[in-house]
Amino acid sequence: MSHTVDDGLGNLLATPWRFLAVVVLIAVTVGWPAYREANLVRSLQDLKRAQVAEGRFVAVVVPGGPAAGPGVVRAISGAACDALADYPGIRAAGVASPAGSAVIATAPSGGYALWHVSPGMLRVLGTSSLGERVLVGSVAAQELGLRDGDRIAFRQPASPGSSPVTVVAASGPRTAAVDRAILAVSPPAAVAGDCFVETDGIGANSVAEFAGALLGGLDVNVLPLASQNHLGPDPVSAYASQQMAFLSLTAPLLAILAWCLLLRSRRSEITLARIAGASRTVACAYLMVEFAGCCALATAVVAAAVAAGGWGDGLATSAGIAAATQGYAIMLAAAVPVTFLCTVRKGGELQALRGAE
Numbered sequence: 001m002s003h004t005v006d007d008g009l010g011n012l013l014a015t016p017w018r019f020l021a022v023v024v025l026i027a028v029t030v031g032w033p034a035y036r037e038a039n040l041v042r043s044l045q046d047l048k049r050a051q052v053a054e055g056r057f058v059a060v061v062v063p064g065g066p067a068a069g070p071g072v073v074r075a076i077s078g079a080a081c082d083a084l085a086d087y088p089g090i091r092a093a094g095v096a097s098p099a100g101s102a103v104i105a106t107a108p109s110g111g112y113a114l115w116h117v118s119p120g121m122l123r124v125l126g127t128s129s130l131g132e133r134v135l136v137g138s139v140a141a142q143e144l145g146l147r148d149g150d151r152i153a154f155r156q157p158a159s160p161g162s163s164p165v166t167v168v169a170a171s172g173p174r175t176a177a178v179d180r181a182i183l184a185v186s187p188p189a190a191v192a193g194d195c196f197v198e199t200d201g202i203g204a205n206s207v208a209e210f211a212g213a214l215l216g217g218l219d220v221n222v223l224p225l226a227s228q229n230h231l232g233p234d235p236v237s238a239y240a241s242q243q244m245a246f247l248s249l250t251a252p253l254l255a256i257l258a259w260c261l262l263l264r265s266r267r268s269e270i271t272l273a274r275i276a277g278a279s280r281t282v283a284c285a286y287l288m289v290e291f292a293g294c295c296a297l298a299t300a301v302v303a304a305a306v307a308a309g310g311w312g313d314g315l316a317t318s319a320g321i322a323a324a325t326q327g328y329a330i331m332l333a334a335a336v337p338v339t340f341l342c343t344v345r346k347g348g349e350l351q352a353l354r355g356a357e
Contacts, residue, residue: 019294022259026298029255030327031305038320045315051226054172057091058124058225059204061195061211063218078118078188080215081195085120087214089200094121097193102182103156104144111156112140113181118188124196125175127168134163135183138170143180173226196225252330259291260338283343284336291335295328 048056061081063074076095084093095118101111117135122128127135136146146152146165153162168175168183195215197207208222302324 019290022291022294023297023301025258026255026294026331027301029252030298030324030331031302033327034302034320034324035305037323038316041319042316053126053174055174055198055225057201057203058174058196058198059207059211060223060225061197061207061215061220062223064212064221075192076195076215076218076220078120078186078191078193081197082118082120082188084195084197084211084214085123089202090197091200092120092123092198093195094118094124095188095191095193095195096121096177096183097191099184101156102154104182105153105155107144112137113178114157115178115181115183116186116191116193117183118191119185120188121183121196122185124198125168125178126171127166133166133185135166135168135178135185137168137175137179137181137183139180140182141165141167252327253334255331256334256338259335280340280343284340287339287343288336291339292332295331299324299328 061076063076075097078095081093081095084090097116099114099116102114103111117125122135125135134152136144136152141147144152146167148165148167150165151162152165153159168178170179195211197211199207204222204224208220211222212218212220
């Protein structure tokens with residue numbers, strides 16, 4: 001076995017340009033689909049992160065059933081809604097309730113929508129309020145010339161003195177309703193309204209299956225905060241539609257075709273080995289050692305590309321490595337029978353040698 005390996009590697013080193021050509025071909029045909037797979041996963045990860053930031057997995061839970069009647073709940077309490085965040089799979093939950101309008105002392109000619117929110121709603125909005133701060137939407141803050149830490153005084157509702165401000169950064173549908181609004185944080189038990197629930201990747205339809213039970217058996221309706229039209233395609237569906245399975249299969253087979261043509265050009269070498277007494281199996285083993293050596297160096301080239309940091313984070317890199325592994329598996333599975341078939345049969349050595357002249 002060691003003799004076969006030594007001879008195979010010796011053949012590679014004796015023809016460095018041919019060796020290098022095969023290595024480059026394998027690296028390209030395996031590395032390109034692998035890089036494309038990694039790039040696809042990375043771009044869809046970026047899309048998902050952007051969608052999550054804009055509220056893809058935020059659901060709005062509103063009371064269902066009849067609009068009026070004895071015992072009908074028309075708003076969800078902040079205490080019950082905020083408590084949902086304690087359940088696995090729920091990142092944040094909070095109540096927001098419209099409370100008329102607010103008139104700023106420095107801008108008495110115009111009013112802004114006033115919302116009462118529970119503390120849990122701050123996490124849904126992606127912000128936090130320190131102490132007695134007032135939250136101001138991004139558009140309202142821009143119109144009023146306010147930044148974090150500035151102070152604001154109200155003419156309506158009347159309040160003594162002024163309060164420090166926290167600006168709620170704009171984040172698409174997540175903050176659209178409060179971008180031009182003033183938010184006052186109230187104790188959970190003192191506010192009731194629609195319950196906003198953000199999950200760890202669970203859609204609104206799934207939230208509808210358990211929200212009512214967790215809220216004490218309430219009859220509720222659940223709607224997604226952000227429409228699909230605004231957010232764009234679902235990353236999982238986009239991945240399935242953009243995968244090019246034929247590419248992962250075709251590229252390695254192209255490398256095998258090139259290997260087959262190379263073996264064809266080497267009929268005289270193979271024939272001489274057969275005349276010298278090498279069996280067809282041994283001749284095939286020599287050639288497979290050469291092919292394995294080319295694959296090994298090509299793997300080092302692809303690994304160097306991965307190490308260079310151009311394939312993204314762990315998940316994207318893993319997807320690329322999986323695609324490369326699949327490509328190598330296809331090549332090696334096809335290389336053995338192709339190489340065996342390309343070695344001359346017993347009794348055909350002289351005819352093959354004459355054909356190679």
